[in-house]
Amino acid sequence: MVTFTLNGEERRFDGDPETPLLWVIRDFEKLTGTKYGCGVAQCGACTVHLDGMTRRSCVTPISMVEGSEVVTIEGIQGAEAEAVQKAWVAIDVPQCGYCQSGQIMSAVALLQTTPKPTDADIDGAMAGNICRCATYQRIRQAIHDAADTMEG
Amino acid sequence: MTIHQFAPSRRAFLAGAGLVIGVALAPRVFAATSSLNGVPADAQGQQYPFQAFVRIAPDDTVTVLAKHIEMGQGPYTGLATIVAEELDADWSQMRAAAAPADDDVYKNLAFGIQGTGGSTSIANSYEQLRKAGATARAMLVAAAAEEWGVPAAEITVSAGRISHAASGKTSGFGALAAKAATMTPPAEPVLKDPRDFVLIGKDRPKLDTVAKSTGKAIFTLDIHADDMLIATVAHPDRFGATVASVDDTAAKAVPGVVDVKVVPQGVAVYADNTFAALKGRAALKIDWDLSKAEQRSSEKIAEDYRSLFAKDGFKAADKGDVEAAFKGDGVTRIEADMLFPFLAHAPMEPLDAVLVRREDGSIDSYNGAQFPGQDKQAISEVLGVDQSQIRINMQLAGGSFGRRAQFGSPYMREAAEVFKASGMARPVKHMWTREDDIRGGFYRPLYVHRIRGAIDKAGEIVAWDHVIAGQSIMKKLELDESSVEGASDMPYAIPNLRVFGYNTEVGVPALWWRSVGHTHTGFAVETFLDELLQKAGKDAVEGRIALLKDQNRHLGVLKKVAEMADWGGPVPEGRQRGVAVHKSFNTYVAEIAEVSVDELGAPKVHKVWCAVDCGVALNPNVIKAQLEGGVGYGLGAILFDQVELGEGGKIIQSNFHDYRSLRINEMPHVEVAIIPSTEAPTGVGEPGVPPIGPAVANAWRQLTGAPVRRLPLVNIAVS
Ligand code: FES
Ligand code: FES
Numbered sequence: 001m002v003t004f005t006l007n008g009e010e011r012r013f014d015g016d017p018e019t020p021l022l023w024v025i026r027d028f029e030k031l032t033g034t035k036y037g038c039g040v041a042q043c044g045a046c047t048v049h050l051d052g053m054t055r056r057s058c059v060t061p062i063s064m065v066e067g068s069e070v071v072t073i074e075g076i077q078g079a080e081a082e083a084v085q086k087a088w089v090a091i092d093v094p095q096c097g098y099c100q101s102g103q104i105m106s107a108v109a110l111l112q113t114t115p116k117p118t119d120a121d122i123d124g125a126m127a128g129n130i131c132r133c134a135t136y137q138r139i140r141q142a143i144h145d146a147a148d149t150m151e152g
Numbered sequence: 153m154t155i156h157q158f159a160p161s162r163r164a165f166l167a168g169a170g171l172v173i174g175v176a177l178a179p180r181v182f183a184a185t186s187s188l189n190g191v192p193a194d195a196q197g198q199q200y201p202f203q204a205f206v207r208i209a210p211d212d213t214v215t216v217l218a219k220h221i222e223m224g225q226g227p228y229t230g231l232a233t234i235v236a237e238e239l240d241a242d243w244s245q246m247r248a249a250a251a252p253a254d255d256d257v258y259k260n261l262a263f264g265i266q267g268t269g270g271s272t273s274i275a276n277s278y279e280q281l282r283k284a285g286a287t288a289r290a291m292l293v294a295a296a297a298e299e300w301g302v303p304a305a306e307i308t309v310s311a312g313r314i315s316h317a318a319s320g321k322t323s324g325f326g327a328l329a330a331k332a333a334t335m336t337p338p339a340e341p342v343l344k345d346p347r348d349f350v351l352i353g354k355d356r357p358k359l360d361t362v363a364k365s366t367g368k369a370i371f372t373l374d375i376h377a378d379d380m381l382i383a384t385v386a387h388p389d390r391f392g393a394t395v396a397s398v399d400d401t402a403a404k405a406v407p408g409v410v411d412v413k414v415v416p417q418g419v420a421v422y423a424d425n426t427f428a429a430l431k432g433r434a435a436l437k438i439d440w441d442l443s444k445a446e447q448r449s450s451e452k453i454a455e456d457y458r459s460l461f462a463k464d465g466f467k468a469a470d471k472g473d474v475e476a477a478f479k480g481d482g483v484t485r486i487e488a489d490m491l492f493p494f495l496a497h498a499p500m501e502p503l504d505a506v507l508v509r510r511e512d513g514s515i516d517s518y519n520g521a522q523f524p525g526q527d528k529q530a531i532s533e534v535l536g537v538d539q540s541q542i543r544i545n546m547q548l549a550g551g552s553f554g555r556r557a558q559f560g561s562p563y564m565r566e567a568a569e570v571f572k573a574s575g576m577a578r579p580v581k582h583m584w585t586r587e588d589d590i591r592g593g594f595y596r597p598l599y600v601h602r603i604r605g606a607i608d609k610a611g612e613i614v615a616w617d618h619v620i621a622g623q624s625i626m627k628k629l630e631l632d633e634s635s636v637e638g639a640s641d642m643p644y645a646i647p648n649l650r651v652f653g654y655n656t657e658v659g660v661p662a663l664w665w666r667s668v669g670h671t672h673t674g675f676a677v678e679t680f681l682d683e684l685l686q687k688a689g690k691d692a693v694e695g696r697i698a699l700l701k702d703q704n705r706h707l708g709v710l711k712k713v714a715e716m717a718d719w720g721g722p723v724p725e726g727r728q729r730g731v732a733v734h735k736s737f738n739t740y741v742a743e744i745a746e747v748s749v750d751e752l753g754a755p756k757v758h759k760v761w762c763a764v765d766c767g768v769a770l771n772p773n774v775i776k777a778q779l780e781g782g783v784g785y786g787l788g789a790i791l792f793d794q795v796e797l798g799e800g801g802k803i804i805q806s807n808f809h810d811y812r813s814l815r816i817n818e819m820p821h822v823e824v825a826i827i828p829s830t831e832a833p834t835g836v837g838e839p840g841v842p843p844i845g846p847a848v849a850n851a852w853r854q855l856t857g858a859p860v861r862r863l864p865l866v867n868i869a870v871s
Pocket of ligand 1 (some may be wrong): 031035036037038039041042043044045046047056058059121
């Protein structure tokens with residue numbers, strides 16, 4: 001039995017302890033904002049916050065999550081999240097949209113540690129998130145815009 | 153364990169954050185659901201139909217039924233814009249939803265069946281939806297005239313309000329919708345003069361952006377049904393191999409695995425949850441029968457293709473006298489062999505479908521594909537259920553790039569076989585993993601080109617002789633235009649031109665990939681031309697301009713991009729620039745790429761300038777986004793990607809670690825300019841792709857002196 005919090009609520013999981021957090025979130029908790037894209041920590045579509053840090057949930061066995069706080073796209077809150085999502089909408093970042101939950105989770109975590117990221121900071125924090133639609137230019141722009149609005 | 157409990161009935165579907173997808177699809181009545189599927193959640197009450205494309209609700213929301221799937225190129229927003237324009241609606245009241253699958257009512261006017269592809273969504277819908285909007289407007293006006301007892305001619309409509317100035321009467325659309333829906337539609341609705349457009353041509357937010365920025369947008373993989381099984385299929389690692397025998401003991405011992413069945417495509421594992429299905433699949437022991445498998449390597453296939461050139465191919469172009477021109481006095485000749493690898497589309501969401509059998513035996517499919525009618529037919533044939541008993545519930549697709557457009561719908565055939573083998577008692581979600589996707593075939597075929605060019609004493613390009621060998625995507629026994637498009641119709645005034653195509657037989661399923669034939673012909677023509685121009689001592693832009701003569705739209709984008717990049721001006725130390733111009737799907741695009749050699753000896757693309765002429769620019773912001781995306785998608789492919797068949801035909805690549813995608817740190821800054829135009833709008837999903845490869849390769853040749861003859865580029869860099 002694994003106990004953890006998901007978006008602030010306590011959760012228990014008594015299935016196969018090897019089950020990746022991704023499938024616990026999607027199949028058992030029915031929260032589908034967190035996506036599957038590769039299953040091998042290559043694409044970032046499954047990015048969640050685990051105790052405040054970005055985590056590829058597809059390679060995180062649920063047994064490792066014991067006692068942790070998990071936040072998904074459905075549960076992100078705070079000034080950074082608001083600024084990021086606003087900036088995303090303002091310049092229409094998404095195309096197909098499938099990667100965008102993961103992108104936003106990474107971007108929010110970046111701003112939480114680095115309120116005024118440089119292009120190099122953005123490359124460092126976001127290079128693990130693939131967007132096959134290649135919306136990267138707007139992702140970069142939106143992160144800068146979000147940082148600006150938080151400062152202002 | 154605490155999990156949500158759902159209503160026990162199979163009719164209750166939970167998708168994403170608690171959105172219930174109704175399944176009773178009586179004609180013209182849609183269950184409430186997200187704004188992206190069916191009808192907007194916030195649209196209250198009855199939806200009044202205004203023919204096939206427009207629904208108006210009492211709360212004033214206008215829903216456009218999109219006959220095209222939304223997979224990122226923005227058709228939901230574009231189609232809603234066209235209707236809103238002629239309807240004189242306010243943008244805030246517009247919504248879009250997937251139309252039901254219907255090859256007649258919702259056919260793509262360019263294809264003859266319902267389908268999305270070839271960058272046709274806006275082009276084929278433009279007139280049709282302008283008329284749909286104008287028709288609905290006329291019906292609203294007629295209803296108002298009757299209701300108010302005033303002449304229709306005195307009624308005006310603007311930003312969602314219907315008004316009669318003299319009487320001071322005014323109304324929203326919703327209040328009149330019920331009556332208006334019963335009015336006789338005008339035989340020939342009057343369309344606006346494009347000069348009076350208020351929405352078309354202006355940026356406005358996309359309808360799906362908020363849902364896609366909050367995790368609320370629902371894709372096929374997000375559909376859950378009560379009691380649903382997850383199925384994954386073990387596929388062979390060689391194309392054409394079949395199951396000889398399977399030992400499923402270990403797989404069946406995995407907790408959560410419910411069943412294992414052999415299907416024509418491989419071995420299906422059914423489980424209560426995704427992880428169990430994956431774990432079960434990994435535990436299968438399968439012997440494959442290779443007797444019908446393609447066992448040649450990519451290298452061998454390319455060699456076999458080249459040997460075809462000794463024979464006659466299919467004529468695609470034959471102008472002037474190529475042989476004589478090559479024999480001309482003092483002529484300089486160059487020759488090039490080029491190799492283009494198999495490419496997987498790798499959309500972010502791998503293929504998937506949810507199939508459900510209802511109590512009455514009818515079938516619901518939840519999936520996102522470009523040819524819904526083909527899906528319906530595939531399900532019907534596999535399950536033996538009449539098409540009238542099958543409903544396709546179109547979902548958003550997490551990208552496609554051509555992958556979800558298949559005649560005969562083989563992926564749906566697989567899903568249906570898997571469903572059938574399960575006994576169909578429980579709903580089944582059939583999902584592909586990324587490995588299934590990269591190794592699943594339906595690639596942009598491998599092509600081999602051989603080109604000879606001749607320059608005369610005066611420095612003019614006088615002859616071009618070009619042969620292309622590869623699989624016929626359209627499975628033709630004669631010339632397949634899609635193998636030679638972009639080469640046989642090249643816009644340059646070269647007096648002697650010969651282009652021949654060769655169809656090849658390979659056991660690897662082939663498919664169109666974002667921009668189809670132009671993916672390789674654009675590269676071959678634009679890199680080879682660039683070499684010829686350099687050999688002739690000509691500037692890459694000036695030389696092209698001279699050869700484009702009266703090709704005004706090519707000239708327009710080329711001149712524009714040269715001006716944007718200040719072509720001929722100073723270039724930062726260590727960098728070089730390359731240019732390419734190419735028309736595809738009746739859209740004209742020119743791009744200039746600025747490139748350097750990175751620490752590892754590989755190309756680093758810093759900046760791309762891009763000019764596009766796609767006729768009337770419906771929504772400039774969406775157009776720019778598509779060009780940016782096209783550049784990034786095409787760039788990733790030419791830099792990194794190939795699916796390779798190794799020894800014995802074994803597929804080598806498997807996931808994003810060896811089938812690389814462009815990442816944010818590799819994305820150049822892309823600056824896009826749109827040429828103002830009053831021509832009918834043409835597509836923008838694909839045309840950004842073809843020029844980026846040659847623009848980068850041309851810069852690379854300037855940097856290194858080495859022409860690019862083989863893709864991906866990364867192979868050259870490391871060799
Ligand atoms: S699904 Fe986890 S990184 Fe791709
Ligand atoms: S928006 Fe389509 S993969 Fe990122």
